[in-house]
Amino acid sequence: MNKGQSILTKREQEIFDLLVHNMTTGEIAEELKISEKTVRNHISNVILKLNVKGRSQAIIELLRLGVIKL
Structure with a gap:
């Protein structure tokens, strides 16, 4: 597991x-x-963890970190 993936829980x-x-x-x-x-x-928790303003920004940041893929 890369460092980016440890940001999120499995859920x-x-x-x-x-x-x-x-x-x-x-x-x-x-x-x-x-x-x-x-x-x-769960979405709110991720937004707080990433210190972003909403789910769209959270998705962009997670894509940038390589935690999620399109």
Whole structure:
């Protein structure tokens, strides 16, 4: 595992891998069998970790770091 990947928990990684493929919060919740609120909490945690302003910026930063791929 490269250094970038250790930024995210396994669940955060799963969520952002799905987000980057244009899935909605509801679709991700259904896919992972968790609540939409839990999905939003994970997204918020990543936004805080990365010190960015929103999910779009989080995705851009994670792509830049090589943590997620298109």
